Amino acid sequence: MSELTRLDFEVMDKNDPLAEFRELFELAEGQIYLDGNSLGVLPKATKKRMQEVVEREWGQELIRSWNSSDWINIPRRVGDKIASFIGAKAGEVVICDSTSVNLFKLAAAAVKMNPGKRKIISEPGNFPTDLYILQGLVEFLGDQLELVTVPRDEIEAAIDEDTALVVLTHVHYKTGKLFDMDAITARAQAQGALMLWDLSHSAGAVPVDLNAAGADFAVGCGYKYLNGGPGAPAFLFVAERHHAQARQPLSGWFGHANPFEFSDHYAPAPGIERNLCGTSSVMASSALEVGVDIMASVSQQRLREKSIKLCDLFIELIETRCPEFTILSPRDSSERGSQVSMGHEQGYAIMQALIQRQVIGDFRAPNVLRFGFTPLYVRYVDIWDSVSVLVDIMKNDSWNCEEFKTKTAVT
Amino acid sequence: MSELTRLDFEVMDKNDPLAEFRELFELAEGQIYLDGNSLGVLPKATKKRMQEVVEREWGQELIRSWNSSDWINIPRRVGDKIASFIGAKAGEVVICDSTSVNLFKLAAAAVKMNPGKRKIISEPGNFPTDLYILQGLVEFLGDQLELVTVPRDEIEAAIDEDTALVVLTHVHYKTGKLFDMDAITARAQAQGALMLWDLSHSAGAVPVDLNAAGADFAVGCGYKYLNGGPGAPAFLFVAERHHAQARQPLSGWFGHANPFEFSDHYAPAPGIERNLCGTSSVMASSALEVGVDIMASVSQQRLREKSIKLCDLFIELIETRCPEFTILSPRDSSERGSQVSMGHEQGYAIMQALIQRQVIGDFRAPNVLRFGFTPLYVRYVDIWDSVSVLVDIMKNDSWNCEEFKTKTAVT
Numbered sequence: 001m002s003e004l005t006r007l008d009f010e011v012m013d014k015n016d017p018l019a020e021f022r023e024l025f026e027l028a029e030g031q032i033y034l035d036g037n038s039l040g041v042l043p044k045a046t047k048k049r050m051q052e053v054v055e056r057e058w059g060q061e062l063i064r065s066w067n068s069s070d071w072i073n074i075p076r077r078v079g080d081k082i083a084s085f086i087g088a089k090a091g092e093v094v095i096c097d098s099t100s101v102n103l104f105k106l107a108a109a110a111v112k113m114n115p116g117k118r119k120i121i122s123e124p125g126n127f128p129t130d131l132y133i134l135q136g137l138v139e140f141l142g143d144q145l146e147l148v149t150v151p152r153d154e155i156e157a158a159i160d161e162d163t164a165l166v167v168l169t170h171v172h173y174k175t176g177k178l179f180d181m182d183a184i185t186a187r188a189q190a191q192g193a194l195m196l197w198d199l200s201h202s203a204g205a206v207p208v209d210l211n212a213a214g215a216d217f218a219v220g221c222g223y224k225y226l227n228g229g230p231g232a233p234a235f236l237f238v239a240e241r242h243h244a245q246a247r248q249p250l251s252g253w254f255g256h257a258n259p260f261e262f263s264d265h266y267a268p269a270p271g272i273e274r275n276l277c278g279t280s281s282v283m284a285s286s287a288l289e290v291g292v293d294i295m296a297s298v299s300q301q302r303l304r305e306k307s308i309k310l311c312d313l314f315i316e317l318i319e320t321r322c323p324e325f326t327i328l329s330p331r332d333s334s335e336r337g338s339q340v341s342m343g344h345e346q347g348y349a350i351m352q353a354l355i356q357r358q359v360i361g362d363f364r365a366p367n368v369l370r371f372g373f374t375p376l377y378v379r380y381v382d383i384w385d386s387v388s389v390l391v392d393i394m395k396n397d398s399w400n401c402e403e404f405k406t407k408t409a410v411t
Numbered sequence: 412m413s414e415l416t417r418l419d420f421e422v423m424d425k426n427d428p429l430a431e432f433r434e435l436f437e438l439a440e441g442q443i444y445l446d447g448n449s450l451g452v453l454p455k456a457t458k459k460r461m462q463e464v465v466e467r468e469w470g471q472e473l474i475r476s477w478n479s480s481d482w483i484n485i486p487r488r489v490g491d492k493i494a495s496f497i498g499a500k501a502g503e504v505v506i507c508d509s510t511s512v513n514l515f516k517l518a519a520a521a522v523k524m525n526p527g528k529r530k531i532i533s534e535p536g537n538f539p540t541d542l543y544i545l546q547g548l549v550e551f552l553g554d555q556l557e558l559v560t561v562p563r564d565e566i567e568a569a570i571d572e573d574t575a576l577v578v579l580t581h582v583h584y585k586t587g588k589l590f591d592m593d594a595i596t597a598r599a600q601a602q603g604a605l606m607l608w609d610l611s612h613s614a615g616a617v618p619v620d621l622n623a624a625g626a627d628f629a630v631g632c633g634y635k636y637l638n639g640g641p642g643a644p645a646f647l648f649v650a651e652r653h654h655a656q657a658r659q660p661l662s663g664w665f666g667h668a669n670p671f672e673f674s675d676h677y678a679p680a681p682g683i684e685r686n687l688c689g690t691s692s693v694m695a696s697s698a699l700e701v702g703v704d705i706m707a708s709v710s711q712q713r714l715r716e717k718s719i720k721l722c723d724l725f726i727e728l729i730e731t732r733c734p735e736f737t738i739l740s741p742r743d744s745s746e747r748g749s750q751v752s753m754g755h756e757q758g759y760a761i762m763q764a765l766i767q768r769q770v771i772g773d774f775r776a777p778n779v780l781r782f783g784f785t786p787l788y789v790r791y792v793d794i795w796d797s798v799s800v801l802v803d804i805m806k807n808d809s810w811n812c813e814e815f816k817t818k819t820a821v822t
Contacts, residue, residue, distance in 0.1 A: 026470045035474050042470035050465050050694070051458075058641055059437045059453035063446050063773065064766075071641060098689025100663030101512055108551065124675055129664035129689060132677040136662030140519065141552075149675070174673075223690070230469055230482060230693035251547030252511030253540035262585075262776060264535055264560070266543040278509025278540060279634070282641035283461070284692035355475075362474065365673060 004384075009313075012380035018306055022377045024294055025227070031358045032382045032389075037173075037201055037339050037372030038362050040227035046290040053286045065282075074285045075233075075254070075276055081289070081296045082226075082235050086199065086218070087209030092237055095285060096254075096276050099200055099221050099234040100129045103167070105248035105275060106217040106236060107137055110165045110194045111145060113245055117164035117192070124149040127173045130198055134167060152177070156187045163193040170208065171201035171337030174364050176329040178206065178337050181213040189214065200224060203235075205307065205338035205374070207300045210237055217242075225338070225374060226295055228288030236275055243271055252277035298376065306375035307338040310383055314340050314371065317387040322394060328368060339372045352404035353393045359386045415795075420724075423791035429717055433788045435705055436638070442769045443793045443800075448584075448612055448750050448783030449773055451638035457701040464697045476693075485696045486644075486665070486687055492700070492707045493637075493646050497610065497629070498620030503648055506696060507665075507687050510611055510632050510645040511540045514578070516659035516686060517628040517647060518548055521576045521605045522556060524656055528575035528603070535560040538584045541609055545578060563588070567598045574604040581619065582612035582748030585775050587740040589617065589748050592624040600625065611635060614646075616718065616749035616785070618711045621648055628653075636749070636785060637706055639699030647686055654682055663688035709787065717786035718749040721794055725751050725782065728798040733805060739779060750783040763815035764804045770797045 079093035196217040204225030222232030254276035268274035326343040490504035561569040607628040615636030633643030665687035679685035737754040
């Protein structure tokens, strides 16, 4: 390993079957973007698509675009495309709202399908909005439910007959640790619980097969690995077998069986559309569709192979060249998503120094440097170069100044 | 009246103090757009702003834009601007989610503030999503609440001590009828009920003064009179006196007091931000801001004066030149929003014929032709010309063909 040189990484790029995908994205010259797990990059095609949506569909066609530009079917159309790479069927996924709102809808629907059971199980340190939404739901329903958080290695044992719902994030946002979706789903269902997966850090990053796992519900983010743009609409999945029973409470008009009949009485759409609520942003949804189209055109298996190789190489270089960092992500790639997290007590300042040197990762309290490796556009030489920059920063203590130690609002 | 000619309307345009605002919008040559109450038109400045958000803020700055482009403060910043023209204070309004989602949040918060009272009062024929959301909320809470719909002239009498919440749309979407916000709010509060106004058809169309009326809560739409684009984020208002008590259940991370501390426990933000849920679309919110900036720069009183004049003239011309239509909107302008609705049993086909002739209104079942007059960009000659086209269509029966009678998905 220690004998590898930059040339070896250049050769890997030359032989990379996914290399051409990088051309589809806007990437600033000289910048190494390792934060696609927080905000994916801009697909070049999005610029033109947004102009078309703004200037022609809205500006010229105006209200007629609901039909002529098929605005009315965007949530389902983009949902079907996402379904194609997360192991769902057409008609089991829609895009709409935010991950948080969708989590509320599906968790609320799920607990009503399992009356009499008291527990919702999740893990401490889950992505905060997941826990917050579940807390809000439990509090809103009074004394009917309780949220129980259990460390990840005790979760399977904790799921019992009093468990209504298990909510877990497939790839952990901070450590990149990957749950065994099949095993936990099976365990939950064996106890009569429903299983809701948050795919925010896995859709487009690791292969997901919801139906092979028998998952009941899922939600996920549009602005990370799907490259849908800041605050892009999220997606939700409901297994077809639950479509008739799952009644989510945010029963807005876009979830109605006939929204443009303007009836006084809510009648849920028979299929996945009942999980829509109000009107979705056409611009935000159209931008997301461009990113989803790219993701739907690539082999998830090839993505995974490159992702593993990128992460493994990064870890090996860090261990060899920067041993002062503690690798927090699993070394076994089968237990890891498409990111590597590492700890250092000066992590915040070091990340600021990296960012100033055009290596963009992010920081999570208390001491975690996160690097996301999105195989669609990260090159092998980026691994070599980013570690080289880090080596240089550490050698010169160039993180050690006030500028890098002062925290900003969002990190 | 019958002696008016097109020249008189041209003179009115020449003397219109708001005439220059029309130049701020994209309006197709030869088209008369009378559907701003359904989807507002594209501000010219939005094109450039969207390009900037997509290409620079997202494309180049990427994740750093949360700070450098102040993405983090968009919901509050745009909310403060909306507050300036709906009689709210800075810090009482945010933009986020859809009208439907926001209605759920605030209705849910409100009923929890009034425990023990069973009724939510609304009116039959209210905008459907309002009723659907309230139905979803009532059903979700089991037997705690009931939704009671009461015809509008009986509402004040129906509000009693068992009423937790009254939810009404200030300007009716179909008829344009305007509620007396002050009187109904006072009546609700005298009985111990909370008052939630849906301003979707009034913000930017008629003067609104929420705090003068003492309103408790409000929601409203960003894509109608605010010209924020299709499916734009909505806004919500919570009177400052309720900020500490109102706990909405969709407690996502953007409503947290310190969202980027990534704590496991939800602590609501002290102010209006606690009503946020997940991440908002930056593109959709930025487009809305352009429309809101225009609206915040205009005198609401002047808008109202022109709106009344436009509607009055339209009604008078219809009565004189097209007496076969029944005016459904109030003739008294003090009881009317900025739209005129009229009935005709062939309304659907007539509207299709109008649209083909570039007069864009819309149709609402069973027989309602709706015309929205947005005084920012509708001219007085548009009134004359649109009625002239309608006269011609009726004289020649040109609506009477299969093409115009076949209904499309969205009308």
